[in-house]
Amino acid sequence: MSETFIGSDFNELQASDPEIADVLVNELSRLRNGLQLIASENFTSPSVLTALGSTLSNKYAEGYPGKRYYGGCEVVDVAETLGIERAKKLFDADHANLQPHSGASANIAVFGAFLNPGDTFLAMALPHGGHLTHGASVSYSSKWFNPVHYGVAEGSEDIDYDQLRALAREHKPKLILAGGSAIPRLIDFKAIREICDEVGAIMHVDAAHFIGLVAGKAIPSPVPYADVVSFTTHKVLRGPRSGMILSKAEHAATIDKAVFPMMQGGPMMHVIAAKAVALKECMTPEYQAYAKNVIENAQVLTSELVGHGLRAVTGGTDTHLALLDLQGIGVTGKEAEARSGASGIVLNKNSIPYDPAPPSVSSGIRIGTPSVTTQGMGTEEMKQVASFIARAINTDSASEHAAVKEEVNALVSKFPAYPRP
Numbered sequence: 001m002s003e004t005f006i007g008s009d010f011n012e013l014q015a016s017d018p019e020i021a022d023v024l025v026n027e028l029s030r031l032r033n034g035l036q037l038i039a040s041e042n043f044t045s046p047s048v049l050t051a052l053g054s055t056l057s058n059k060y061a062e063g064y065p066g067k068r069y070y071g072g073c074e075v076v077d078v079a080e081t082l083g084i085e086r087a088k089k090l091f092d093a094d095h096a097n098l099q100p101h102s103g104a105s106a107n108i109a110v111f112g113a114f115l116n117p118g119d120t121f122l123a124m125a126l127p128h129g130g131h132l133t134h135g136a137s138v139s140y141s142s143k144w145f146n147p148v149h150y151g152v153a154e155g156s157e158d159i160d161y162d163q164l165r166a167l168a169r170e171h172k173p174k175l176i177l178a179g180g181s182a183i184p185r186l187i188d189f190k191a192i193r194e195i196c197d198e199v200g201a202i203m204h205v206d207a208a209h210f211i212g213l214v215a216g217k218a219i220p221s222p223v224p225y226a227d228v229v230s231f232t233t234h235k236v237l238r239g240p241r242s243g244m245i246l247s248k249a250e251h252a253a254t255i256d257k258a259v260f261p262m263m264q265g266g267p268m269m270h271v272i273a274a275k276a277v278a279l280k281e282c283m284t285p286e287y288q289a290y291a292k293n294v295i296e297n298a299q300v301l302t303s304e305l306v307g308h309g310l311r312a313v314t315g316g317t318d319t320h321l322a323l324l325d326l327q328g329i330g331v332t333g334k335e336a337e338a339r340s341g342a343s344g345i346v347l348n349k350n351s352i353p354y355d356p357a358p359p360s361v362s363s364g365i366r367i368g369t370p371s372v373t374t375q376g377m378g379t380e381e382m383k384q385v386a387s388f389i390a391r392a393i394n395t396d397s398a399s400e401h402a403a404v405k406e407e408v409n410a411l412v413s414k415f416p417a418y419p420r421p
């Protein structure tokens, strides 16, 4: 086949809408000029972007492959079926639903599948590393359901499984949720499965952050233990901005009905095709090596930062992200984020467990290595990155920030994001 028009035509956009065309160019330039250390971001492949920018965006396909409410779905059915088969194979899962629009949408569907309004569920507290959708006061998940939160133990800063078990026995939740957005350590899925079995709860793992490491066979999988695993596809997994749900066969019909028609309308077929592309990429030896390098880079970056006087929450990391406590150097998370930004380093302030500062200030930063590893950086570069961060956050001096920024740009120019062909 030699079709060249797919839908994405930058020249056309430049002619018809130069303002938005500029935004696209400027964002690419921002990605290329600086260090992207946001733990939830990555650089997806040009093939994924091609699927996203295709005419599949036009198609209404309410329902599932072979059982649609609209005609003309026979072509897009191929993409969704391929994606489902790839997900089941990659994760060794009984069932996969590729239709959730995002991680938050996937979680709404899981709640819709298993909970009625007012039902109790157990989840990790947001200030200890959980997620807004896990029952935070500003989220529907606390307005419509009754969340009870477990956290990390004060000494180890790792999940307090004794507290989790005690809360489960006391509150008899219908569902127990594991996972979060700032958990540097591996989760003991077997222990949580045992607690779920003891109290008769559904085990839901929100693997948004770490599922890409599971896909790369770099860390253990929650799939053998959990009733249902929800996740985003755009973090370490390196797919399009979207969500996905895996489940045991017994929950397949319940999950599918909860995604559509309970919570969503028509699926985004261009995004589903892009998810299928990403899943195929995850099956390659290159991606498996990538996932291991992401962790190695995170570990080196973290230990180097500890060498510069920061404290690693839990003492380190087993994953792609780390939380660094800045109290020892007398800098707030808010200051560190701004100073890093001024030096060409994009990272985020983050509450640490038992943080004395409010979330808008916070005592820590969160760093992640998915993007820099996609750029091809390794442990030698992580040592440089750590010294850049340390220099940036320890000073208020605009000239020092400019000096660091120059060195940052010298480094990233050797490892360009989206290298020009």
Ligand SMILES: *Cc1c(COP(=O)(O)O)cnc(C)c1O
Pocket (backbone or CB within 6 Å): 040, 101, 102, 103, 104, 105, 130, 131, 133, 179, 180, 181, 206, 207, 208, 209, 232, 242, 243
């Ligand atoms: C990122 C994340 C989400 C939300 O994903 P969106 O795609 O932004 O809706 C949900 N849960 C966890 C644990 C996350 O880290």
